[in-house]
Amino acid sequence: MFERDHVANLDGRTRDRYFERTRATWRIASSLRNHTRWQVADATRVKPPEIWDLVLCRNLVIYLREPAGRTLLQDIASVLAPSGFLVVGRAERPPDSRGLRAVGTCTYQNNVIA
Numbered sequence: 001m002f003e004r005d006h007v008a009n010l011d012g013r014t015r016d017r018y019f020e021r022t023r024a025t026w027r028i029a030s031s032l033r034n035h036t037r038w039q040v041a042d043a044t045r046v047k048p049p050e051i052w053d054l055v056l057c058r059n060l061v062i063y064l065r066e067p068a069g070r071t072l073l074q075d076i077a078s079v080l081a082p083s084g085f086l087v088v089g090r091a092e093r094p095p096d097s098r099g100l101r102a103v104g105t106c107t108y109q110n111n112v113i114a
């Protein structure tokens with residue numbers, strides 16, 4: 001759930017496209033929610049078999065001891081689709097050797113061509 005303040009900076013078109021209003025709050029639109037699958041797991045132990053277009057892994061790696069943090073980012077990089085995106089926290093960087101290039105603040109794109 002998102003409070004009114006959380007969506008206040010979005011333009012109305014974006015907000016209405018990606019969010020639905022509930023009584024006093026907002027939530028992600030069902031058209032997006034229907035394309036998501038949630039799973040509780042230890043990210044350092046589970047390596048999903050799928051290929052991902054987008055991985056949001058913000059402010060987790062900074063709490064891991066090395067080499068767990070580096071290994072996790074390498075594992076994520078290895079399951080990113082060609083041109084897939086990884087978003088990390090401000091203090092986090094994916095390994096240089098994995099073909100990811102910075103394309104925005106905290107946002108990296110897989111450089112691998114399909």
Ligand SMILES: C[S@@+](CC[C@H](N)C(=O)[O-])C[C@H]1O[C@@H](n2cnc3c(N)ncnc32)[C@H](O)[C@@H]1O
Pocket residue numbers: 041042043044057058059060063089
């Ligand atoms: C500082 S919070 C960041 C939350 C959010 N991603 C953000 O940037 O606001 C760190 C989160 O990582 C989760 N976490 C810590 N160790 C984890 C692990 N081994 N596997 C999965 N999640 C973990 C914690 O439960 C917590 O929700």
